Amino acid sequence: MTSRNLSPQWLKFLKSLGIEFWLPLPLLGISFWFVGGWLTQYSLTTPSQNIIELQTTQPNYDKKIALIKVEIYPKKGISLVKVMKLSKVYRQSESQIILATTKIPDLERAIANELGLSPEQVKQKMRYRRQQ
Structure with a gap:
């Protein structure tokens, strides 16, 4: 007997709809959403090591x-x-x-x-x- 004969009828129906392709897509989307949210939160909350002191080169306009x-x-x-x-x-x-x-x-x-x-x-x- 082959594995095709052992699978239930509903599994055959799902395979005919192409469920092998469509089922992982929502799981991939949810995982990208969580990982992207975590990376965004991490990058916004950790201090940057590349802080550059800005120096103004404009003249003092106190006296204009x-x-x-x-x-x-x-x-x-x-x-x-x-x-x-x-x-x-x-x-x-x-x-x-x-x-x-x-x-x-x-x-x-x-x-x-x-x-x-x-x-x-x-x-x-x-x-x-x-x-x-």
Whole structure:
């Protein structure tokens, strides 16, 4: 006798419907659902080891100063400082300062004192041009 003759009638009916193919699909779907949920929960609750400290490279806008242009006139012994400020509508306004020095470290200190900024902030925003 073969195994085909020993199987009950209902098993033959299920085999004719293709149950061997359809029965594992819900089981596979449920298992993917549980495993995916577990992986999501695990990845969201464990702290990451790849934390990168973000550093801002934007200038300090406490005084809303965008740029400081310095034109150095060594023959005259003066420097013309143009300070570009941003207003609330992002329009630029410009103010000028004339300093009686041409040495860059002295200029940076004088501008920092005049504008109330730190020397580091002034160095970040300054652009130089030496005139003849």
